[in-house]
Each structure stands twice: as C-alpha cells, then as structure tokens.
Amino acid sequence: MKALLELSNVGMKFDTPKGQFEALKDVNLKIDSGEFVSLIGHSGCGKSTVLNIVAGLLQATDGGVILDKHEVTEPGPERAVVFQNHSLLPWLTAFENVELAVKQVFKKTKSKAEIRDWVEHNLELVHMAHAMHKKPDEISGGMKQRVGIARA
Template sequence: MQTLNSTQLATSETQPITQPNFLEIRDVSKTFVTPKGEFPVLDGVNLSVKEGDFMCVIGHSGCGKSTLLNMVAGFLTPTEGEVLLQSQRIAEPGPDRMMVFQNYSLLPWKSAFDNVYLAVNSVYTGKTKAEKMEIVNESLAMVGLTEAAHKLPKQLSGGMKQRVAIARALAICPKVLILDEPFGALDAITKEELQEELLKIWTDHKVTVLMITHDIDEALFLADRLVMMTNGPSATIGEVLEIPFERPRDRTRIMEDPKFYELRNYVLDFLFHRFAHDED
C-alpha cells in the first residue's frame, strides 16, 4: 500500500491559522460511569474550526466520534475541558446547532411539511404562521421535496426522509450543522446524489459543518479537513488532514486525480495499520 508520511501531507499542526476560531474544543475528555466502573471515552481532544468549514470526522467504531459531536450539540457535557462556539461555552442544546442523524428522527404521524414546521414554529416564535409556512416551503424546495411536502415518512424513501431531516435542520439557520453518518444507511446512488445536494446547500449557505463518516471517499469529496480519531478507550485526535481539492468540486475530476488515491491510502494506513482494531 502506498502511504505518505506526515511531512508530505499538510495537517492542522503545520498550517498557520489565518482566521479567528469559530468553534473550539479545548482539552476535552469524557468519562462515563458504568456498573463496571469509569469508562474513559475521550482524552485530551483539541480542535479548532473556522467559520464556514466543512469538516469530516473518521475513526473506528467506539472511538468517541458521536460522543464528541454530541458535546458540540450540547447533548453531553465534557468531564474535563470545554467546547466554545464564538467564545461562548456550550452547556446545553440550542437552535444555533442542529443535528441530523442516520435514522432520520422524523415523527411518523406528521407529514414532511409538519416535521419541518415543528422546528420552525418552536424557534421563530415572533413570526406569523404565514411567515413560518413560507420558511418551511423554501426549506423543502431547497432539498427538492416540494411535491412530497404532505406525505408521511412511511410514504418516503430513505433518501427523501434524510432530505426532510436536512431541511428541518437548515430551516432555522443554525450556525453549525452536525451530521452523524447521515448517508450511512442509503444505497450508493442515493448517497452520491445527497452528497452533491449537501455540497450545493453548504456552498449557498456557508454553514459550518461537522460530519461523522466511515466512508473515506465521501470524506475526501466533501471535506475541507478530515479529523482522524485514534482508537478508544481514551481516544483522541490522531491527525487532521487538509483536503487540497479546489471548490466547486467535480467528482469525476477528483476521482481521476492521483492525489486522491495518495490521500485515500494515507487514511487507510492510519485506520488499518497505525490504529487497527486489535484482534480478539
């Protein structure tokens, strides 16, 4: 396998920071108390994110990826350290951070429109019903679901359900969009279609994105930087890889670029050699 050492590939440690940090994870550790005692999931995680970044997080199962992003969302609090958004400590969930899960998390008895309206109605308390409905319609149109607005989740495909979840998250204009393997359960064709849509939405709105993925190709196509986690327990960030491909990105052109395969092999080596799971 062809690999590159850390001097051949730019990481966050070798690139100067030229913009103020928008989101900061400072010396974060997380330990859960279990019936068998304390279980350290994360240990000493530090990460700085610029406003408008598209950052992917990759690592083996159990390395604390979801735990880390749940602390950014405010669903969990660090045992040690702190997470800051625009210099304000995150202590609870808020509409400035919206999360999209792999399992869609839609209310099955509500239509696509009503699932999005529920979020809009709870955040935009000062707007009229007509204004809220306009926001919902614009959000569904953004993800190509205008004609499916009044369908129930059971009437939608997996890809359409995920579009609803993304529309719901973006309808309230969050500062940070958090995606926990949003395309992991989708077929390859639908996954690629939604990757393209997500990039277009990100380009148009410049929301800061943090996304967990197990798909190296997906990360290299989407991200500005790829955060590579070490194994748990007591996982931390092993490296942050800068993705050099210019935007807007063309999938075919990237896949034909030799640099793509150099980067892909580098990530594979990190995951399956330097930080391979132990065989039991």
C-alpha cells in the same frame, strides 16, 4: 484570529453497569468561520460523542466547548444536527416535522405565513416538495434523511 469553535481538552466518561467507560480524552479542535470540517474515524472511536457535545446534547465530563466566545452548555439554533437515524416524529408529516423545529426557533420573530414559506422553501431545497405531506413511514430512507436536512 480567534477560532469560531474551540474544543479544549474535551473528555467524556460514560457511566455503565460495568463501571466508567472513557470514550473521549483530550480532544482539541479549532474551527474558523467558513471552514468545512469532517471528523473521520473507525466505528466507535467517538465521532458522534464529539458532535453531541458540540450540539449541546451531551455535557463533556472534562474540558469544554466555546462557540463564538460563549461556552456551549445546551442545544441552540445555531448548531443544527442531521441525525444518523433521521429522528423524525412518525405521527407528523414531513412538513410538520420541519415546522416543529422552525416554530421552536422562530415562533416569536416570524409570522405564520413566513413560517410556512420557510418550511416549504427548505423542503423544496432538498427536493421534497412533492412529498411534504407524507408521513415518515410513507417515504424512503433517503427521503427521510432529506427531511432531516431540511429541518436542520
């Protein structure tokens, strides 16, 4: 069986004021449908760079990523990210932060009521129903992370 996700000889060279910095070289990885995989390594070894490339937020400078027979060239709703620094918009409530992402993906296929129900359901799953109308600076770090998980 062909892997669902395949990274082939992925390389990443960043341009920096001191010249090129090679963060990744020949990263090869196959993940099958249903597999749960953790990338483990010391700080700065390139984990986030790999994930950002899979997410389509960064373009590899060498090699490529194939997901379900298609090359990854940009972000897509089938590859959600929970960011290390939560990345919530501070002027929106928890509900509105999740709603923004849900609308981005489902605006054309779900009604307003369905979108609201879906946002609430996912906030309930991470036990954030009681605080969903609070803004990021009114909730704890762990709560912010849970909102990021609901959004993903």
